[in-house]
Amino acid sequence: MAVRAPPAARGTYRHGDLRRALIEAGIALARAGGPDAVVLREATRRAGVVPNAAYRHFASRLDLLQAVRAAALARVADAMESELAKLRRGRRPADFARASLRAVGTGYLRFAAAESGLFRTAFVAPGPLSAAALPAAAGPGGLNPFELLGAALDRMVEAGVLARARRADAEYIAWSAVHGLAMLVIDGPLRGLGPAARRRLGRRLLDMVENGL
Amino acid sequence: MAVRAPPAARGTYRHGDLRRALIEAGIALARAGGPDAVVLREATRRAGVVPNAAYRHFASRLDLLQAVRAAALARVADAMESELAKLRRGRRPADFARASLRAVGTGYLRFAAAESGLFRTAFVAPGPLSAAALPAAAGPGGLNPFELLGAALDRMVEAGVLARARRADAEYIAWSAVHGLAMLVIDGPLRGLGPAARRRLGRRLLDMVENGL
């Protein structure tokens, strides 16, 4: 009878929740192979549906990719928040603020290393032009990765650890540093570096951000 | 008769220098559309040759891409060197060393902004696994981008601007920062930022590297 064979095979004509199923499949594909692996036909196959069915829910492969991308971004935010959650709140504000910034960076780098396919998908060039703006890409706390970083920096200013004059654009600079390391580690010259070396480099980079910002 | 129609149409059976022609076409494609635009059939079309001819010179599309990638990397090195060449040598060694580091970074960022397609191609993930090691990717001076950066950092140590203890891994950290900014500006949230804002951010980032390294 095979009501639920591994790929699919449903009895009903309607799928019920195809849109979600396609995104789910897309996430699985992205996880395994990055953005290029998000292939429309394969997603429909996994959803047990004919390729064209996808066009009832997405205008194009790119449209599906964007949805997957948003999901991936949300997971980045998750990773950051879970790192932030580890912080003990008891400390002096200055230390706490600094630790927040590091936590944000650490979450980013950890996620990049652990889920490189999704990470690459999250930051793929979104077509020729797109406001993008990381729309519904927030984590459980309701903040997207960019906003989480901004909040950490604000905390640093309040705690007097970061001069107010240096606050402007600080998120771009800090993000750049962390993002660059993530990229180089994922598929740049630093690929296959070993977790220990990766952590060491990560710490060193965050030192630079902390001191140089 | 059309001996030389725009796309191609040669008289001879042999092409003469197909390998080079394909790489050249690949570079043009990468320039215009990044790594994904390096399409084997289109390259052969431009070379005025049937698709399969490419396989006499490249094992696969990916192999062609690697060749284009090497060329792109060489141009990155060019950009860095040309920025280094602008430096007046007369100054105090410390200033000169610092300026070298900035020049390397500036060249990198300039190239990323001016030739984003080639830049993205230069740093695309090279397949599932590859030693890569930036082989014949050097500029006129014979140094690849990574080596140019290393040389600048060495100069800083010699000039006493960078503590010897902090020299280790410094290229990875510095590269990360600059690379990250380049990525964000090219197709991340900082896309379409305007040259002035871009330069400002670049300077700020290089400040961070200089102070925080």
Add this chain to the structure above:
DNA sequence: GCGCATTTGTGTACATCGTCCACAATGAGC
């Protein structure tokens, strides 16, 4: 000079992909 093997380009073919169009099954609203 000449014959033949090696190189290099051609022709045909296949699977896969994104996408379009016409049609069929379904379920909601009257």
Add this chain to the structure above:
DNA sequence: GCTCATTGTGGACGATGTACACAAATGCGC
């Protein structure tokens, strides 16, 4: 219960990467 908008199916097209067999040109040994 009829109608109609929604959602999935079937078949098709052009593009891509690539494999296999064949043909033209080159160059080497003689």
